Amino acid sequence: MSFDMKTTQAIDIAVIGGGAAGFFAAITAAEANPSTRIVIFERGRDVLQKVRISGGGRCNVTHACFDPMELVHFYPRGEKELLGPFMRFAPGDTVEWFAQRGVKLKTEEDGRMFPVTDQSGTIVHCLLQAASQAGVEVRLQSRVEYLAPPKADATPWRMTVNGQKVMARKILVAAGSSPAVWKMLSGLDIQIVDPVPSLFTFNIKDARIQGLLGISVPDAEVSVPDTDLYARGPLLITHWGMSGPAILKCSAWGARELARRNYQFTVSINWTGKTTVEVEAWMGGLRSNSPKKTVLNTPWPEIPARLWQRLIERAGIPLNRIWTEMRKSEEQALLTELVEGAYRVNGKSTFKEEFVTAGGIDLKEIDFRRFGVRRHPGLFAAGEVLNIDAITGGFNFQAAWTGGWLAGQALAGDEG
Ligand SMILES: Cc1cc2nc3c(=O)[nH]c(=O)nc-3n(C[C@H](O)[C@H](O)[C@H](O)COP(=O)(O)OP(=O)(O)OC[C@H]3O[C@@H](n4cnc5c(N)ncnc54)[C@H](O)[C@@H]3O)c2cc1C
Structure with a gap:
């Protein structure tokens, strides 16, 4: 020109x-x-x-x-x-x-x-x-x-x-x-x-969170197995899956890696923000101090009741199970659900904010x-x-x- x-x-x-x-x-x-x-x-x-x-x-x-x-x-x-x-x-x-x-x-x-x-x-x-x-x-x-x-x-x-x-x-x-x-x-x-x-929410269709939109936990850990992606913070359940600071941080740090995977990956959620040992100790405390209480009625303090129920159902624990009657396998399954629950992500949604x-x-x-x-x-x-x-x-x-x-x-x- x-x-x-x-x-x-x-x-x-x-x-x-x-x-x-x-x-x-x-x-x-x-x-x-x-x-x-x-x-x-x-x-x-x-x-x-x-x-x-x-x-x-x-x-x-x-x-x-x-x-x-x-x-x-x-x-x-x-x-x-x-x-x-x-x-x-x-x-x-x-x-x-x-x-x-x-x-x-x-x-x-x-x-x-x-x-x-x-x-x-x-x-x-x-x-x-x-x-x-x-x-x-x-x-x-x-x-x-x-x-x-x-x-x-x-x-x-x-x-x-x-x-x-x-x-x-x-x-x-x-x-x-x-x-x-x-x-x-x-x-x-x-x-x-x-x-x-960057900054997107995860689309997840999973019975554990279905219909729980609006429910949040204040301190969750999110990681993607086989990567070094890790984020922690509040996690929000939405109509489409998961959002909130922990997920958005993970999406930002993982922007390139998650694009490479075409937004198809598994995410591991620790709903408690604590280590396996700490959560095990908390369970042990309930067994000793509240033996006759049902697992259903004694949720992890920061997990809302509806989500807690879904997690114990997924762990295969009957809703009337009391702490002293918990089987080893049930305890292990609940522990897994609490600190490293695996969720399949299938696509992303734009974070409107x-x-x-x-x-x-x-x-x-x-x-x-x-x-x-x-x-x-x-x-x-x-x-x-x-x-x-x-x-x-x-x-x-x-x-x-x-x-x-x-x-x-x-x-x-x-x-x-
Ligand atoms: C919905 C939404 C909410 C957000 N909220 C926040 C927030 O609260 N806090 C925060 O920190 N960040 C926020 N962001 C991110 C933030 O808006 C961007 O990081 C920021 O606007 C980038 O500024 P910029 O000037 O580089 O680009 P832009 O703001 O995108 O401005 C670029 C401009 O260039 C113009 N342009 C493009 N091509 C040409 C061309 N060829 N000739 C002439 N003009 C052109 C565009 O029309 C546009 O007006 C938000 C983003 C979105 C989408």
Whole structure:
């Protein structure tokens, strides 16, 4: 494609994608260098759509984990690379950034942080206002279709947007999970890791959990035999199978392995969160202290009665069995059900509150001091377009804010 320098629009910084990362970068660059002309190109009818729907309409902006060394452990992809960036812009900086612009965040019991209004619209409004005050231009329904590097030093990058030619000194790719954009980037010799979903729930049809939707246990362990996949936390039984933090964490860490298995695998559940020895000791205690009580009426303290009944039925224990009459084989079967019950997973479902894609620009391509693409001076990338993703809890937005902020600083500076 030929670009006539006289007829082509020229801008300083073009941001591809009006999402969390694109806005944060554009605002940062514009505030750092007010004379720069910055344009966000957004293919959709509206910007910040994911921020709007995020966290069930409340936007889980970040997580109250303020130590970068601890924070990185929430990122199945990006753990190593994000340490340096988090040293410079972490959740504490996010909280302060929004506070300086009039938005107060609050922390929930599990560490998730939301605007005090409980409305994602508050975050959207803040970002729109900050962008407008900083002089960032936003063009809607503007799809970037083509991107080409400068032909020589000191000439700009070339793009086409809805068929129109646009030139820019620097480009930030913040297009989220977009196969078309990844294809465009691989045309520039940038390695892309194949995308697979992360954060999904497990489809399980099993008599033990059938009809128990809404029932949860507070501390379960989930593992996938023959792998090192392991997660613990609350587990929720749904209409389709299993969900809740323990399952979602397992889906994030296992995103690639479980895709390889085409989401057909067996999962082992420890409903108690305790070791076999501890559960055996608990059973022994009941035999001695409550010998005449039925097993049915003395459930493991954190297992709801209906689930407990299903587990003892599966262990082949009659419902009127009292503890002193438990046979060795029955005890063993119950123990297995409690600490390593095997469930066949047959497919996955999207987690409606938050889902992300694992995969994207290979992290080897990125200089994480600036979120610059190593092989292309003047080209930057931040947000979900990178092969970075986290478990649920506000960590995915934090990666977008951190990458956006560091890229924004670099975009505003003189170096490429
Ligand atoms: C339902 C849901 C709820 C979520 N809730 C949370 C939450 O509460 N907390 C959390 O931390 N994470 C949450 N996430 C994840 C979070 O939304 C993403 O990690 C985050 O939005 C990534 O930001 P981004 O800027 O990289 O990409 P995006 O927000 O996806 O923005 C990319 C933008 O680029 C545009 N674009 C794509 N291609 C082009 C093109 N060729 N030209 C121009 N524009 C283009 C897209 O239209 C889009 O607007 C949620 C995700 C979903 C789906």
